[in-house]
Amino acid sequence: xxxxxxxxxxxxxxxxxxxxxxxxxxxxxxxxxxxxxxxxxxxxxxxxxxxxxxxxxxxxxxxxxxxxxxxxxxxxxxxxxxxxxxxxxxxxxxxxxxxxxxxxxxxxxxxxxxxxxxxxxxxxxxxxxxxxxxxxxxxxxxxxxxxxxxxxxxxxxxxxxxxxxxxxxxxxxxxxxxxxxxxxxxxxxxxxxxxxxxxxxxxxxxxxxxxxxxxxxxxxxxxxxxxxxxxxxxxxxxxxxxxxxxxxxxxxxxxxxxxxxxxxxxxxxxxxxxxxxxxxxxxxxxxxxxxxxxxxxxxxxxxxxxxxxxxxxxxxxxxxxxxxx
Numbered sequence: 534x535x536x537x538x539x540x541x542x543x544x545x546x547x548x549x550x551x552x553x554x555x556x557x558x559x560x561x562x563x564x565x566x567x568x569x570x571x572x573x574x575x576x577x578x579x580x581x582x583x584x585x586x587x588x589x590x591x592x593x594x595x596x597x598x599x600x601x602x603x604x605x606x607x608x609x610x611x612x613x614x615x616x617x618x619x620x621x622x623x624x625x626x627x628x629x630x631x632x633x634x635x636x637x638x639x640x641x642x643x644x645x646x647x648x649x650x651x652x653x654x655x656x657x658x659x660x661x662x663x664x665x666x667x668x669x670x671x672x673x674x675x676x677x678x679x680x681x682x683x684x685x686x687x688x689x690x691x692x693x694x695x696x697x698x699x700x701x702x703x704x705x706x707x708x709x710x711x712x713x714x715x716x717x718x719x720x721x722x723x724x725x726x727x728x729x730x731x732x733x734x735x736x737x738x739x740x741x742x743x744x745x746x747x748x749x750x751x752x753x754x755x756x757x758x759x760x761x762x763x764x765x766x767x768x769x770x771x772x773x774x775x776x777x778x779x780x781x782x783x784x785x786x787x788x789x790x791x792x793x794x795x796x797x798x799x800x801x802x803x804x805x806x807x808x809x810x811x812x813x814x815x816x817x818x819x820x821x822x823x824x825x826x827x828x829x830x831x832x833x834x835x836x837x838x839x840x841x842x843x844x845x846x847x848x849x850x851x852x853x854x855x856x857x858x
Contacts (some may be wrong), residue, residue, distance in 0.1 A: 543592040550589040553628040560618040561586045567612035567622050572762050573605050576810035580605040582612040582622035589625055598633045601821045604647055605814050606630075609727045609764035640826035647817060653832045654813040655731035655760070657681060660689070661805050662756045665798065675801055677808045682840055687833050713780065715773040716741045722767035722777050728760050735760045737767045737777045744780055753791040758784040759802055815839045 551558040567582040574580045580602050588597055597603065606626045613621040633639050661680070668675060680686060722737040723729045729736060735757045743752055752758070758781055767777040788794050816835050824830050 543594050546592040546594045547590045550625050550628055554621045554624045557619045557621060558586060558625055559590060561590070561616075561620045562618065563587060564617065566615050566617065567620075570611050570615045572609065572611065572764070572806075573607060573810060573814065576807045577605070577814040579814060582626070585629070586620060586622050586625055589629075594632075597629050598636060598638055601818050603629045603633070604639075604643075604817050604821060607651070607727050607762070607764075609762060610766050610769075611762075611764035614765050614769050638825075639821070640828070642828040643825055646820055646824070646827065646830055649830070649832060650813060650816050650820065650835075651727075652731040653836070654809055654816075655728055657812070658728075658760055658805070658809050659732050659734065659757070660686065661809070662759045662802075665759075665801055665805065666756050666794070668801075675804060677805065678840055681812075682837055687836075712774045712776060713741055713745055716745070716775050717773060718742065719772075721770050721772070722775070725766050725770050727764065727766070728762060732757070732760060737781070740780060740784065741775060741777060744784075749787075749791070752784050753787045755784070755788070758788065761785075812836065812839060815842075 547559065561583070563583055565583050567586075568574050568584070571580055571582055574582075585597065585600075585603065603626050606623065608623060608627070610621075610623045613623045616622070630644070634641060634643065661677070664680065665675070716738070718738055720738045722741075723739075726735070726737055740752065740755075740758070761778070761781045763778065763782075765778045768775070768779070771777060789796055789798060816832075816839055819835065819839060820827075820830060
């Protein structure tokens with residue numbers, strides 16, 4: 534890799550990005566915490582928030598605005614939540630996306646296409662986790678590619694899932710030091726959740742209320758808890774200090790200890806997450822390459838074309854934070 538010629542780039546660009554990020558972007562000391570914690574980088578290895586912040590500091594605007602990686606961001610804000618320097622890589626990426634649209638590097642409808650892909654992928658995750666519970670009960674093997682390309686599966690992706698999780702009250706039981714009793718049901722945790730944005734059945738506020746109502750059995754059997762990507766945004770935005778993500782972590786364990794799921798479900802969840810993250814990233818990259826000025830895409834056909842490629846291999850090992858700066 535050749536050395537970056539710093540003085541050949543826009544030296545004012547870093548100050549523009551810094552101002553958009555609340556004057557904290559230049560505080561980055563490249564610890565890589567953001568890159569290690571990024572769920573996209575964990576499973577796909579192509580999105581390195583640290584690298585993007587450093588490139589912005591070097592004034593590499595042309596390289597960043599044409600980089601497909603900026604569109605892989607989930608906007609879950611985990612990179613910003615974990616940064617010890619309060620740098621906000623997610624805001625820097627948002628700035629780059631907006632600038633790419635302004636300069637017509639992508640079409641004005643492109644963010645809508647990305648939102649469609651994200652909604653499509655979240656529906657796949659939701660359906661796969663509901664299917665996983667049934668598979669584990671029957672002790673069947675997972676075949677994710679066969680499952681998501683099955684006609685019955687694809688035909689049902691656009692349908693709404695009908696579940697009613699509010700139906701029984703029991704004696705409240707609280708976790709220690711999580712401030713659940715302080716919840717005012719303002720639903721800010723749910724409104725900022727990147728999963729709930731597309732899957733209404735995943736409702737962090739509802740999980741808190743169900744826990745306070747003692748609905749232990751219903752929560753232990755709730756497949757939706759596995760949809761949480763662990764970004765901790767729900768906890769960071771709560772003005773009452775409720776540690777929502779701690780509850781969801783506990784609920785995941787309870788599906789095994791009290792919900793009857795085998796411990797092997799953890800490996801199955803890892804396989805599903807790796808598969809859908811790679812599928813999402815490849816769908817986005819293919820859209821950037823072939824349809825970045827389009828107003829709509831056929832998501833099912835796009836998914837099938839990605840799955841049919843020989844190089845699509847969701848089992849590839851990825852090492853977070855290993856990308857070159």
